[in-house]
Amino acid sequence: MTYRIASLALAWLLAACAPTEPVIDTTTPSFVGAMPVDFSGSWERDYSRGEDVQGALNTLFRERQRIVQQQSQFPGSPRQSSGISQREANALVALARLVEEITRPDVLTISQDDYEIRVARKDDFDLSCSFFEGIAQGTDSAYGTEVCSWDGDSLVSHLVLPGGLTITHRFTMSPDGNYLRVITTAKSGATRTPFTLHRFYIRFEAPPSAFNCIETLSMKRVCSTGEVGP
Amino acid sequence: MTRRATCIAMLFALWPLAGVAQLNVSIATFDPGVPEDYSLHQDMDVFPKIREIESLFLPFVLREALTSTGGWGAVRVVPEPDESAELSITGAIVHSDGESLAVSLRATDARGQEWIGATYYSENNYEDLFERFVADLAGVAATVDDKTLQGIVNLSLMRYSAALVPDAFADYFQQLPDGGYRLLRLPADGDPTMARIHRVRSVEFVMTDAIDEKYRELHEEVDSVYEIWRKYRRWYARFTVEESQRNELRERNADKGSYEALRGAYDDYRMDRLAAQEQDKWIVGFNNEIAPIIKRMDERIAEMSGWVDDGYSDWTRILGELFEIESGLD
Numbered sequence A: 001m002t003y004r005i006a007s008l009a010l011a012w013l014l015a016a017c018a019p020t021e022p023v024i025d026t027t028t029p030s031f032v033g034a035m036p037v038d039f040s041g042s043w044e045r046d047y048s049r050g051e052d053v054q055g056a057l058n059t060l061f062r063e064r065q066r067i068v069q070q071q072s073q074f075p076g077s078p079r080q081s082s083g084i085s086q087r088e089a090n091a092l093v094a095l096a097r098l099v100e101e102i103t104r105p106d107v108l109t110i111s112q113d114d115y116e117i118r119v120a121r122k123d124d125f126d127l128s129c130s131f132f133e134g135i136a137q138g139t140d141s142a143y144g145t146e147v148c149s150w151d152g153d154s155l156v157s158h159l160v161l162p163g164g165l166t167i168t169h170r171f172t173m174s175p176d177g178n179y180l181r182v183i184t185t186a187k188s189g190a191t192r193t194p195f196t197l198h199r200f201y202i203r204f205e206a207p208p209s210a211f212n213c214i215e216t217l218s219m220k221r222v223c224s225t226g227e228v229g230p
Numbered sequence B: 001m002t003r004r005a006t007c008i009a010m011l012f013a014l015w016p017l018a019g020v021a022q023l024n025v026s027i028a029t030f031d032p033g034v035p036e037d038y039s040l041h042q043d044m045d046v047f048p049k050i051r052e053i054e055s056l057f058l059p060f061v062l063r064e065a066l067t068s069t070g071g072w073g074a075v076r077v078v079p080e081p082d083e084s085a086e087l088s089i090t091g092a093i094v095h096s097d098g099e100s101l102a103v104s105l106r107a108t109d110a111r112g113q114e115w116i117g118a119t120y121y122s123e124n125n126y127e128d129l130f131e132r133f134v135a136d137l138a139g140v141a142a143t144v145d146d147k148t149l150q151g152i153v154n155l156s157l158m159r160y161s162a163a164l165v166p167d168a169f170a171d172y173f174q175q176l177p178d179g180g181y182r183l184l185r186l187p188a189d190g191d192p193t194m195a196r197i198h199r200v201r202s203v204e205f206v207m208t209d210a211i212d213e214k215y216r217e218l219h220e221e222v223d224s225v226y227e228i229w230r231k232y233r234r235w236y237a238r239f240t241v242e243e244s245q246r247n248e249l250r251e252r253n254a255d256k257g258s259y260e261a262l263r264g265a266y267d268d269y270r271m272d273r274l275a276a277q278e279q280d281k282w283i284v285g286f287n288n289e290i291a292p293i294i295k296r297m298d299e300r301i302a303e304m305s306g307w308v309d310d311g312y313s314d315w316t317r318i319l320g321e322l323f324e325i326e327s328g329l330d
Helices: A002-017 A052-071 A086-102 B002-015 B048-067 B126-142 B146-164 B166-172 B192-253 B259-329
Strands: A039-044 A109-110 A114-120 A127-131 A135-139 A140-143 A144-151 A154-161 A165-171 A179-187 A195-204 A211-216 A221-224 B027-030 B075-078 B087-096 B100-110 B114-123 B173-176 B181-183
Touching: A052 A195, A052 B181, A086 A165, A086 A179, A086 A195, A086 B259, A127 A144, A135 A144, A135 B002, A140 B259, A144 B259, A154 B259, A165 B259, A179 B146, B027 B048, B048 B087, B048 B100, B048 B126, B048 B192, B048 B259, B075 B166, B075 B192, B087 B114, B100 B126, B114 B126, B146 B173, B146 B181, B146 B192, B146 B259, B166 B259, B181 B192, B192 B259
Parallel strands: B027 B075, B027 B087
Antiparallel strands: A039 A109, A039 A195, A109 A114, A114 A127, A127 A135, A140 A144, A144 A154, A154 A165, A165 A179, A179 A195, A211 A221, B087 B100, B100 B114, B173 B181
């Protein structure tokens, strides 16, 4: 019984102390010299690993239900329902649907130089992480704020949108450089419980194009089988 | 040409008949006005590569506006400000987003006296910005009497001569405490050193004209591509406004926390970023098309400027030696 009380107290403390918004320091360098990891390359989804959205949602519901039940068994606690509220369930399903949409692209193409990491995704905008002398440079508009940070060897992209919606992508590469894990977490103002989904990607060599192309303004895309240079 | 420009042209057309001196004008390529702090570029809508190109070809637009009035002598675009020019114009791009343009312009005569120092702003039609500046410049010129104009021409020549042969011409003018210059006297008619300087200056003018021609070629080659870029920017500005109106409507109709509300917030941001990425592609396209032209021009100008610089050192040395010999004979 003492162990259970201590566990609950710890869980409550962790939940209470967790930051509600991503805290990103944009004044001090998050690294010195070269970026900690080079993610550049082509990555395709590894369907043998990772979660599907329905499975992740079921696990989340079960976990929430277990916590609620534990809390209701605690002597002296106010009487609570045996599950999560319909409102919260709807909010979590909405988050799960959104995360499913966002993480749908099968292929990620990552380009990286000394200042920027760009993650190109089909049918979606490129995630862009810029650093100037190690300091994160955010993208700010009326529609949201996007900024990245490094957590050790993991790159974390934070997107803060109106209405309390936040989406983070955490990119971690395996030590051999062949696998990429992307943990996507979405949180909305309608529920305190975030929805998280793990996806895994395998590095692959994109076949070289038979054409060399450059963009121009007056002729649009100009391609040639030979060398095309500005 | 606008009605105002036509009036100015007619006014200036009559001017030479009255025997008024026409000043030669040097327009230096503009300062692109790109902040060193990279993080400010997005907030200030600064596209460094496009600014760089604008700084090279907008001075030619000003040159055309000035020459079209017929009220000035030779008007040349030069790579660096010409301190001894009869009238020197420098400019810095303050704002340029394809839709609106703001340029800080300064005109200073050989006396170091500022004729105009102001920022000009224009929306849609950047030619109008330079026409207004030219009109203002004509307004100042109209207040300067013929004797003063001739004095400016003479002082310019003396400053040029002193740069070539300091021993011979340094005491023909005086630098004032406020940084300006005052003409003290002129060389005698038939001064042999002066005759040589006139010859050197004409050779330099030929080279300056050749460099100026390169800026004309650049303008011809870049103008059509630049117009495409400006059209795109106008479309982008309209799109941003319309998209913002559409989003407001959508946000009002969705329940907070619902999938529709979340999707709406994400899609608003997604569309905004996709449009910004498309714009980046246009900038790359612009640069891909213009970069080879700029490279060619830079090479030719560097060759010609190098030739002038080398010649200038030789001329300075030879003229100095000749002056010493001739002074010794006196």
